[in-house]
Amino acid sequence: MKDKKIFKLLILFCLIFSTSLTYPKISKGNEQTIEKRLNEISNNVRCLVCRNQSIYDSNSDFANDIKKIIMIHLNDNKSDEFIYKFLKSKYGEYILFKPPFQINTLILWILPFILIICGLIFFTFKFLKFRKND
Amino acid sequence: MIIFAINLDVKKEDKKIDQLKSPLINKNIPKNPIRLFQKNEIVELKNVYNELYAINFFASWCLPCKIEAPAIKLLSEKIPVFGVAFKDEEKNILDFLKTFGNPYDKIGIDRNGLLGIEWGVYGIPETFIINKKGQIIYKYTGPLEIDELEKNIYDLIKNER
Amino acid sequence: MEGEIELIYEIGHISIIIASFLSLLSTGVFAFHFFREYYFFSTLIKNFSKIGFFFVLISFLILEYAFINSEFSLDLVVNNSHTTKPLIYKISGLWGNHEGSILLWILILSFFTYLIAKSKSIKSSQFHITVLGIQNIILFLFCIFLLFTSNPFSRNIDPPLEGFGLNPLLQDPGLAFHPPMLYIGYVGLSVSFSFAIAILLNKKVEFDWFNYLKPWTLLTWAFLTSGIALGSWWAYYELGWGGWWFWDPVENASLMPWLISTALIHSITVTQKNNQFYNWTILLAIFGFSFSLLGTFIVRSGLLTSVHAFASDPTRGVFILIILALSTLIPLLIYGFKNTHRIDTKYFIFSKETGLLLNNIFLITSTITILIGTLYPLILETITGSKISVGAAYYNATFSPIMIPFIIIMAFAPFLGWTKTPKKSLLRNMLIIFTLAFVSSFIIFKFNTTSVFGIICGYLSILLFFSVGFTFFKKLQNLKTLPLNYYGMLVAHLGLAIFLFGVTGEQFFKKESSSQIKINEVIAIGDYSVKLENVKNFKIDNYLSETGLFKITKAENFVGKIKSEQRFYPVEKTKTTEAGIFNFILSDIYITMGEGNLKEGWVVKAYFNPLVKCLWFGAFIMAIGGILSLLSKANRRYI
Numbered sequence: 040m041k042d043k044k045i046f047k048l049l050i051l052f053c054l055i056f057s058t059s060l061t062y063p064k065i066s067k068g069n070e071q072t073i074e075k076r077l078n079e080i081s082n083n084v085r086c087l088v089c090r091n092q093s094i095y096d097s098n099s100d101f102a103n104d105i106k107k108i109i110m111i112h113l114n115d116n117k118s119d120e121f122i123y124k125f126l127k128s129k130y131g132e133y134i135l136f137k138p139p140f141q142i143n144t145l146i147l148w149i150l151p152f153i154l155i156i157c158g159l160i161f162f163t164f165k166f167l168k169f170r171k172n173d
Numbered sequence: 174m175i176i177f178a179i180n181l182d183v184k185k186e187d188k189k190i191d192q193l194k195s196p197l198i199n200k201n202i203p204k205n206p207i208r209l210f211q212k213n214e215i216v217e218l219k220n221v222y223n224e225l226y227a228i229n230f231f232a233s234w235c236l237p238c239k240i241e242a243p244a245i246k247l248l249s250e251k252i253p254v255f256g257v258a259f260k261d262e263e264k265n266i267l268d269f270l271k272t273f274g275n276p277y278d279k280i281g282i283d284r285n286g287l288l289g290i291e292w293g294v295y296g297i298p299e300t301f302i303i304n305k306k307g308q309i310i311y312k313y314t315g316p317l318e319i320d321e322l323e324k325n326i327y328d329l330i331k332n333e334r
Numbered sequence: 335m336e337g338e339i340e341l342i343y344e345i346g347h348i349s350i351i352i353a354s355f356l357s358l359l360s361t362g363v364f365a366f367h368f369f370r371e372y373y374f375f376s377t378l379i380k381n382f383s384k385i386g387f388f389f390v391l392i393s394f395l396i397l398e399y400a401f402i403n404s405e406f407s408l409d410l411v412v413n414n415s416h417t418t419k420p421l422i423y424k425i426s427g428l429w430g431n432h433e434g435s436i437l438l439w440i441l442i443l444s445f446f447t448y449l450i451a452k453s454k455s456i457k458s459s460q461f462h463i464t465v466l467g468i469q470n471i472i473l474f475l476f477c478i479f480l481l482f483t484s485n486p487f488s489r490n491i492d493p494p495l496e497g498f499g500l501n502p503l504l505q506d507p508g509l510a511f512h513p514p515m516l517y518i519g520y521v522g523l524s525v526s527f528s529f530a531i532a533i534l535l536n537k538k539v540e541f542d543w544f545n546y547l548k549p550w551t552l553l554t555w556a557f558l559t560s561g562i563a564l565g566s567w568w569a570y571y572e573l574g575w576g577g578w579w580f581w582d583p584v585e586n587a588s589l590m591p592w593l594i595s596t597a598l599i600h601s602i603t604v605t606q607k608n609n610q611f612y613n614w615t616i617l618l619a620i621f622g623f624s625f626s627l628l629g630t631f632i633v634r635s636g637l638l639t640s641v642h643a644f645a646s647d648p649t650r651g652v653f654i655l656i657i658l659a660l661s662t663l664i665p666l667l668i669y670g671f672k673n674t675h676r677i678d679t680k681y682f683i684f685s686k687e688t689g690l691l692l693n694n695i696f697l698i699t700s701t702i703t704i705l706i707g708t709l710y711p712l713i714l715e716t717i718t719g720s721k722i723s724v725g726a727a728y729y730n731a732t733f734s735p736i737m738i739p740f741i742i743i744m745a746f747a748p749f750l751g752w753t754k755t756p757k758k759s760l761l762r763n764m765l766i767i768f769t770l771a772f773v774s775s776f777i778i779f780k781f782n783t784t785s786v787f788g789i790i791c792g793y794l795s796i797l798l799f800f801s802v803g804f805t806f807f808k809k810l811q812n813l814k815t816l817p818l819n820y821y822g823m824l825v826a827h828l829g830l831a832i833f834l835f836g837v838t839g840e841q842f843f844k845k846e847s848s849s850q851i852k853i854n855e856v857i858a859i860g861d862y863s864v865k866l867e868n869v870k871n872f873k874i875d876n877y878l879s880e881t882g883l884f885k886i887t888k889a890e891n892f893v894g895k896i897k898s899e900q901r902f903y904p905v906e907k908t909k910t911t912e913a914g915i916f917n918f919i920l921s922d923i924y925i926t927m928g929e930g931n932l933k934e935g936w937v938v939k940a941y942f943n944p945l946v947k948c949l950w951f952g953a954f955i956m957a958i959g960g961i962l963s964l965l966s967k968a969n970r971r972y973i
Contacts, residue, residue: 074847074848078846082726083725083726083727085723085725087193087295087296088295088296091580091582091583092575092580093725095575096575096577098911098928098929100260100286101295101296104285104286104287104289104290105290107285107286107287108287108290111287127196128196128197129196129197129290129291129292129293130193130195130196130293130295131193131194131195131196131293131720131721132720132721132722132723133193133721133722133723134723135723136723136724136725136726136727136728137723137725137727137728138710138711138722138723138724138728139722143714143718143720144710144714144722146706146710147706147707147710147724147728148728148731148732150702150703150706151699151702151703151706151732151733151736152732154699154702154703155695155696155699155736158695158696158698158699159695161695162688162691162692162695165691166683166688193721194719194720194721
């Protein structure tokens with residue numbers, strides 16, 4: 040009896056919440072202007088002559104030069120991935136603020152989710168044990 | 174905890190300038206052609222040299238470039254050094270070469286800095302050494318020091334010959 | 335005459351030496367008592383602690399005196415001050431550097447120790463002595479750290495005539511208060527730490543130690559919140575890049591203790607109510623202090639690239655590393671051996687305890703996530719030598735998703751009862767607020783964004799808002815009888831809702847544009863037009879300025895005038911950008927002018943940041959919530 044109610048509750052909750060996801064107009068890509076793309080990409084590229092700033096934030100010569108080359112590529116209809124790859128090929132992984140998803144960064148990316156899963160498992164065990172003693 | 178300790182020990186050794194490992198090492202040089210200074214010529218480096226050589230990005234407005242002049246001179250006595258004037262103007266370049274000497278075999282010019290980006294330059298001066306096969310085998314960011322020449326470069330040159 | 339004046343600075347120096355001896359003596363008293371349990375030691379250690387504080391205070395005031403008088407025979411003053419600096423910045427210059435900030439740390443630490451020594455409300459003498467003992471150990475370690483590696487009183491035989499000035503970026507009222515507030519937060523965590531260790535070492539004492547822990551943790555939390563918010567606000571209006579959080583290692587270093595102390599506050603509440611979460615509370619108190627030390631270490635060691643970092647020196651790093659290791663490993667060992675407290679889980683699945691358990695899990699997970707993100711580049715570089723960067727993209731992919739279920743649970747937690755909850759009322763309450771939030775976000779946001787995250791963030795902030803409002807509404811009848819700390823809780827949660835609302839606006843609805851414009855040309859941002867009316871150059875105080883004067887209009891109607899400037903400080907040879915901010919009630923238009931000239935014009939960037947004020951307003955409200963709780967009778971009697 041109790042379980043059924045909980046189950047119904049969860050379903051109801053999911054339904055309500057999921058309807059909220061249907062209403063936004065999610066249109067990406069085509070409507071993004073070159074300027075917007077420049078800003079977005081610049082935010083993800085590190086200024087190598089600054090102390091921990093992106094080239095978007097920095098006004099240094101280096102930052103401005105990189106922005107120039109990004110603009111050239113953007114005007115040439117190149118994709119975001121191409122530009123990131125290009126910068127990575129010249130300066131190394133360090134210039135990109137998003138750490139790569141590869142073997143030596145697997146722990147970096149996966150660990151947060153492993154932690155959550157561990158937390159939830161711990162949580163479940165606590166209650167299974169309690170149920171047994173109930 | 175342990176990793177902190179190791180890293181601290183590593184940093185304690187005096188590292189003058191943080192060298193960022195370049196992904197271009199052991200790759201072919203960028204194909205971009207370079208305009209020569211004061212000549213109406215555009216060259217491709219692979220057609221100019223087929224031996225061990227160095228390329229040095231410099232500018233008249235760059236203070237460390239003035240400091241590294243003696244080291245570059247020494248380097249030029251071992252292998253030809255191709256200079257690239259980075260975001261600089263003709264008159265200033267001439268003045269610079271007059272004051273600090275011209276160790277360069279040939280000089281190219283990179284007006285807008287875009288050539289530098291192709292080479293992964295972020296803070297001049299930067300010096301590269303290229304082998305006979307046209308691959309970059311060494312990169313140094315910052316003013317080249319005689320110390321560095323003696324410690325690494327001379328051996329490198331000997332091994333590659 | 336000169337000899338006398340010079341002597342005073344040596345007194346300052348000696349003062350700290352005396353203070354460190356006193357703390358050493360206190361430690362001795364503590365250790366000795368531990369083996370002998372003589373009760374007169376209690377008075378002894380309290381007096382040592384109190385007197386120690388006065389010596390630290392003398393030292394601090396003397397150093398401040400040196401700064402105010404531009405006493406350049408002190409190296410520290412030379413490096414961080416200048417005769418032309420306004421008085422308030424001479425004063426705040428004391429803590430704008432490594433050595434001075436450590437002295438500030440010590441001052442706050444000894445002040446808190448003094449307060450604890452003075453406290454008449456701790457009923458167990460044993461416990462009292464232990465807490466003071468541990469505080470003094472920490473104090474002693476920091477004092478010798480100061481004296482041996484970071485002495486602010488180091489003298490110069492040949493004083494220069496002028497100092498090297500303080501970084502112009504730091505000459506700002508917001509920034510003057512940001513370090514002291516943060517340090518109060520960090521040091522407050524040492525108090526929780528001491529309390530936790532004290533109870534581990536004094537198992538035989540039957541004592542409601544956690545009640546004493548709460549006010550201190552609330553204080554810590556409120557100040558950390560304000561300190562972080564102040565830093566973020568300062569960065570926004572002062573640094574000229576329009577951002578408020580960069581996931582910079584130093585920012586992360588302050589966020590982590592904040593998350594832990596939030597978890598700690600909630601944990602203590604459960605322990606107070608039902609004696610559950612005992613182990614959580616102790617462990618969180620221990621790790622809270624570890625994170626606060628870690629924060630100090632990261633900032634000062636030079637291991638991580640950051641805009642904030644102080645001048646780095648490996649020896650200092652090693653020292654703090656040792657303190658950090660000791661303060662984490664030893665307590666864990668003590669915990670492992672001495673903690674025999676086993677409590678049966680006495681609550682059902684639909685209860686506040688569960689909600690708070692999940693709260694702890696989420697907060698701790700997010701803290702560790704930030705820790706990994708911050709340290710990973712360092713670890714990777716040490717092991718493999720390759721350098722990577724971990725920036726906002728990483729945290730948005732890992733930290734933000736964790737926060738979503740967290741906020742949802744936070745929203746319906748008030749409707750959970752302690753131990754168990756009647757399902758029907760829970761269901762009804764949840765449905766009410768979820769629907770209200772759904773409808774309101776529909777109306778408010780009008781889907782002007784292309785981001786799913788934006789919608790979710792906005793929805794969650796409104797959900798939380800309704801949760802607080804609804805809870806308040808249900809208690810309307812008993813308003814007068816509600817304890818102050820209940821209000822504190824509501825206010826703090828409300829603060830978070832406002833903050834999230836600000837995040838939604840600023841992150842997902844902002845508009846930006848940039849272009850190169852000459853005088854009398856216009857740049858458009860949203861519905862507004864910004865015209866560059868004039869550019870002036872002049873000299874003020876200690877800098878040269880190139881100021882652009884802008885007029886903002888909306889559809890031909892005048893809205894306002896602001897200016898943005900590029901400043902050049904000749905002494906420090908630095909350039910700064912001062913943004914022009916036109917304030918609406920909650921949002922603003924943010925304009926920065928870059929370099930340029932009459933011929934080609936100037937590069938102007940304009941941003942429209944909706945709801946941006948909510949960020950700091952929300953944080954401020956959170957801090958007030960914390961203070962309200964602190965001032966409630968329930969907590970005041972335990973100070």
